Amino acid sequence: QERFTDVRTVGIDETSVRRGQNYITVVHDLDAKRLLFATEGREHKTVLDFVDDLKAHGGDSAKVEHVCMDMSAAYAKGVGLALPQAQISYDRFHVVAMAMDAMDQVRRTEMAQDAPAVREALESAVDNDEHKALKQLMWGMRRNPESWSAKQTDAMHWLQRSVLKSARAWRLKMALRAVYARAKVHNSVQQASVELQAWLSWAFRCRLEPFKKLARSLKERFAAVVRGMLGHRSNAYVEAMNGLLQQAKRAARGFRTSDNFITIAYLRMSKLKHLPASPFAPVGVT
Known part of the structure; x- marks a missing residue:
């Protein structure tokens, strides 16, 4: 009974059902902030199934203007x-999560x-326990x-004065956050x-392979990455809803089936308008 006639911008993501490779794909209306579709799996067919479901609910796939998602080749x-x-x-x-991962790879x-x-170098700059200092550095x-x-402030001030590769990696990560x-x-x-092109040039020259790899990925998808910076397009809402699902x-101590x-x-996220009132619900709750 739901109508999807006004869907223009959608966010596609995955969330795990169980440990291992058990996932469902979720598609949200980013304008109306509601779940439109969920299905088992995370391959390209899930997007085709969403479009079939969109049409079945009165939506027009030709009117979908933007799709916000991660760099999944299957979803693309x-x-x-x-x-x-x-x-x-x-x-x-x-x-930004990819930049964070690249930074962690350099540090490790x-x-x-x-x-x-x-x-x-750390012993000469930090007075407290070496192991604790490294931990503060990691979290900082x-x-x-x-x-x-x-x-963490003390550890990070030391890092910024150092010539370690980790310092360069942290600056690259923070610079990308600043671009966004x-x-x-x-x-x-x-x-x-x-600004993104300037960051890519720096990343290609940085001699840090994880960031050079990231730069190659962003360059290949340059236009779509830039679009993700603008118009307040973000899957932040989708990520928040996935967190609530988890x-x-x-x-529930897990669900037996997908x-x-x-x-x-x-039930939790689609903002259904046509659910009948439950005889067991408290007054005012449907």
């Missing part, structure tokens, strides 16, 4: 087949290959500066393109 293939007129916007959350590799040099690199503790933050304010395709899964998980997803 599905959008190309079922929504060829829609523009893909790669979600800022996933791009440096600790494994140059551990004595790192520890020697992952957090935003405004959320640093006093000990400025794009959210100016909302200009031209300015976002110039909370429901833990509260169908049960999908049912809970619809």
Whole structure:
């Protein structure tokens, strides 16, 4: 009974049903902030199934203008087949998460290959326990500066004065976050393109393979990455709803089938307008 006639911008993502390779694909209306569709799996066919369901609910696939998603090749293939007129916007959350992962790879590799040099430098700069200092450094690199503790602030100030590869990796990650933050304010395709291109040039010259790999991925998808910076397009809402779904899964101690998980997803997040009142619900609750 639901009508999807006004769907223009959708967000596609996956969430796990159980440990291992058990996933469902969820598609949200990012304008109306509601779940439209959920199905088992995460291959390109899930996007085709969504379009069939969209049409069955009165929607028009030709009117879907934007699809916000991660860099899944399967989802990109599905959008190309079922929504060829829609523009893909790669979600800022996933791009920054990829930069965070690249930074962690550099830090772990440096600790494994140059551990004595790192520890020697750290001992000369930090008075407290070496192991604790390394832990503060790890969390400080992952957090935003405004959320640093006093000990993390000390560790990060030392890192920024050092010549370690980890310091370069952290600066690259923070610079990409800054590009996204400025794009959210100016909302200009031209300015976002110039700033992203400058970051890519730096990443290609940085001699850090994880960031060079990330730069190659972003360059191949440049236009879609820029679109993900603009118009407040983000899968943040989708990620938040996935978090609520995972909370429901833990509260239920897991769901025996994917169908049960999908049912809970619809009940909690689709903002259904045509559910009959339950005789067991409290007064005012349907």
